[in-house]
Amino acid sequence: MKQVPEITVLMPAYNAAKYIAAAVESVLNQSFGNFELLVINDGSSDDTEWIVKNFADERIKIINQPHQGIAAALNIGLLNAAAPLIARFDADDICYPDRLQIQYDFFKANPEYVLTGSDVDYADHNSEYLYHYSNIGHTHKEINDRIGTFCPFIHSSVMYKKDIALTIGGYDAKAHTFEDYRLWIKFITKGKVCNTKKPLIMVRLNPESVTVDEKLRGKRFGILKKEMLFADNISKEQEEELLEILHSQNFMRFKNYSYNILIAKKYLWNNYQPAKARSSVRRAINFMPFQTTGYGLFILSCLPQKFVHRFYKKYKLLTGA
Structure with a gap:
């Protein structure tokens, strides 16, 4: 009998062929094994789908859809996720080996929390280390006090409870480029949130990314x-x-x-x-x-x-x- 996953790693992908193999490998190499990797291929015109399908791992699922944008892709992912916990991850980033285990253990030990993220390391498009990023808040109080001034989470570092995300309506497709920030503002009204100071992922900056100096x-x-x-x-x-x-x-x-x-x-x-x-x-x-x-x-x-x-x-x- 197939094991029900504890975590859905939710990865939207749009023309991510250049980086997605490394991202998928970093998920498959996690010390925590009971997860599914749900890739939402958002109308890619490059080899994104072919690269993902070439990984022979039954934990990988791929959903293909016409290009609709990241919020729509994530909402499709939420509706199709099999696990109660969602680990967000981007197709050009790298998960450190214990990322899922650390966040899973945190939720089991702290059921009052609905969302947790982490500090991160940044690298350039060639994977050359740039700097360590420390979030604006780590405790629930710090984040609650500062959420009005700056986004308190790095999107691809977060793990959250799927039922809460669905209850508050998922990602707002009208909030282009800051759909995650708008979601966190709603999340914090439903329970406690936090960030760990230990970096759990490497975020890759690259020209193709939606990340732009605002x-x-x-x-x-x-x-x-x-x-x-x-x-x-x-x-x-x-x-x-x-x-x-x-x-x-x-x-x-x-x-x-x-x-x-x-x-x-x-x-x-x-x-x-x-x-x-x-x-x-x-x-x-x-x-x-x-x-x-x-x-x-x-x-x-x-x-x-x-x-x-x-x-x-x-x-x-x-x-x-």
């Missing part, structure tokens, strides 16, 4: 996001305005520019290596030479480390970054 999306994006995060219902007008902003930036030149700006910032703010920061800035400027951010970062990369860190502290105070 400061580059413009002031209106930030205002609109804040309005939509805490709205009872997102209006059609709000969604249309948000989509207009996102569509205007949905081209590879902007994505490559944004990626290299983000990498440069990490090599200045989080893992001081000015030469690497300058290399990323040069690439960013090549993609979008008329944007001023790259030139400012280039100047900073030539200044002493103490000055750069003082600048960053003031920058955080002004922007809340």
